[in-house]
Amino acid sequence: MTDKTAASHQRNLVAIRDLKKTYRTEDGEKVALHDVNLDIAKCDIYGIIGLSGAGKSTLVRCINGLEQYDGGSVIVDGREIAVLPKHDLRTVRRSIGMIFQSFNLMPSRTVAGNVELALLDSGLDKNRRKSRVKELLKLVDLSEKADNYPNELSGGQKQRVAIARALANNPSVLLSDEATSALDPNTTKSILKLLKHLHDTLGLTIVIITHQMSVIKQICNRVAVIDRGTIVEEGRVFDIFANPKAPLTQAFVATTSNLGKINDLLEDGSDLVNLHSGQVLLRMKYISKEVSEALVSHISRSFDIDVNIIFGDIDIIDDAPLGGLVAILDGPADRIETAIGYLKSRNIGIEVLTQ
Numbered sequence: 075m076t077d078k079t080a081a082s083h084q085r086n087l088v089a090i091r092d093l094k095k096t097y098r099t100e101d102g103e104k105v106a107l108h109d110v111n112l113d114i115a116k117c118d119i120y121g122i123i124g125l126s127g128a129g130k131s132t133l134v135r136c137i138n139g140l141e142q143y144d145g146g147s148v149i150v151d152g153r154e155i156a157v158l159p160k161h162d163l164r165t166v167r168r169s170i171g172m173i174f175q176s177f178n179l180m181p182s183r184t185v186a187g188n189v190e191l192a193l194l195d196s197g198l199d200k201n202r203r204k205s206r207v208k209e210l211l212k213l214v215d216l217s218e219k220a221d222n223y224p225n226e227l228s229g230g231q232k233q234r235v236a237i238a239r240a241l242a243n244n245p246s247v248l249l250s251d252e253a254t255s256a257l258d259p260n261t262t263k264s265i266l267k268l269l270k271h272l273h274d275t276l277g278l279t280i281v282i283i284t285h286q287m288s289v290i291k292q293i294c295n296r297v298a299v300i301d302r303g304t305i306v307e308e309g310r311v312f313d314i315f316a317n318p319k320a321p322l323t324q325a326f327v328a329t330t331s332n333l334g335k336i337n338d339l340l341e342d343g344s345d346l347v348n349l350h351s352g353q354v355l356l357r358m359k360y361i362s363k364e365v366s367e368a369l370v371s372h373i374s375r376s377f378d379i380d381v382n383i384i385f386g387d388i389d390i391i392d393d394a395p396l397g398g399l400v401a402i403l404d405g406p407a408d409r410i411e412t413a414i415g416y417l418k419s420r421n422i423g424i425e426v427l428t429q
């Protein structure tokens with residue numbers, strides 16, 4: 075490693091270079107990770123998304139030292155995981171919190187008992203452990219459930235216990251492996267809100283492994299898309315949603331938007347898209363962070379045309395609107411053309427669907 079790459083690795087909490095992992099089984103070899111490269115900076119909420127079998131869990135296990143890899147390097151907090159002596163590996167593992175889809179709570183212990191388990195090696199005496207458990211349960215808003223058992227909790231509450239336990243030793247990074255996959259959409263939202271709050275208040279770096287692009291959209295600032303062991307696309311969440319390049323990324327982004335529905339309406343000959351003469355059906359995509367003005371009322375007023383929105387799907391990501399609208403523009407052809415020219419000049423992605 076050159077001095078320059080070593081320095082850049084240190085700025086990143088997790089730096090992965092050319093990581094390779096092959097499983098060897100009786101049925102032969104299965105390459106799970108091919109030359110994976112990733113940089114996760116301190117305070118990122120970094121999403122890793124892929125379909126089932128893409129290699130997400132293998133990647134997480136390489137980061138936390140549970141899996142040995144065949145090539146490349148995984149550096150966490152400046153230390154190469156593969157060459158760490160056992161004692162140091164334990165210390166690094168303690169600086170990595172983990173939460174899972176299945177919660178992994180001990181059914182025979184109370185909520186407080188489950189959280190305290192993580193503190194048994196911490197060197198704290200019993201009283202200090204008890205007060206740390208209280209503090210942690212307060213942090214995840216579960217103080218009143220301290221004496222309950224896991225089977226008396228909802229899925230969301232169980233995940234809160236798991237989060238409290240994962241934070242017990244003040245980890246520098248929290249790895250979340252499909253932690254919301256078994257939860258309903260509202261509970262998912264509340265868990266993601268909690269993770270965001272912990273990120274904002276504790277400066278926690280979070281790595282979110284998921285197969286749901288909606289999770290990435292709600293909470294992450296960067297995302298990597300993994301396909302059959304290879305990272306096919308990586309970048310800022312806004313940029314990836316605005317301009318997905320790899321076909322798999324495009325498919326993931328499409329799952330979070332209803333803008334594609336217009337194609338079904340057109341195919342079905344729906345009355346909604348039955349145009350009269352002079353009308354133009356448009357799909358507009360907000361693809362620039364600079365767009366913040368009220369575009370629809372602006373073009374309607376400035377070019378004296380009617381804009382009939384059929385449906386819209388606009389989210390705010392990184393404080394900027396992202397998404398789009400499907401609308402019918404109605405008016406004289408030259409004014410519609412000028413309006414479309416104006417929208418393009420404002421960096422709005424324009425697709426004329428029918429006219």
Ligand SMILES: Nc1ncnc2c1ncn2[C@@H]1O[C@H](COP(=O)(O)OP(=O)(O)OP(=O)(O)O)[C@@H](O)[C@H]1O
Pocket residue numbers: 097098099104105106124125126127128129130131132133285
């Ligand atoms: N212990 C193992 N032995 C052999 N093959 C394995 C082992 N663990 C994973 N694999 C294989 O490696 C590939 C990647 O698996 P991995 O579990 O990392 O994917 P994943 O993206 O986490 O999938 P899922 O979302 O279904 O959990 C898959 O083809 C899987 O069958």
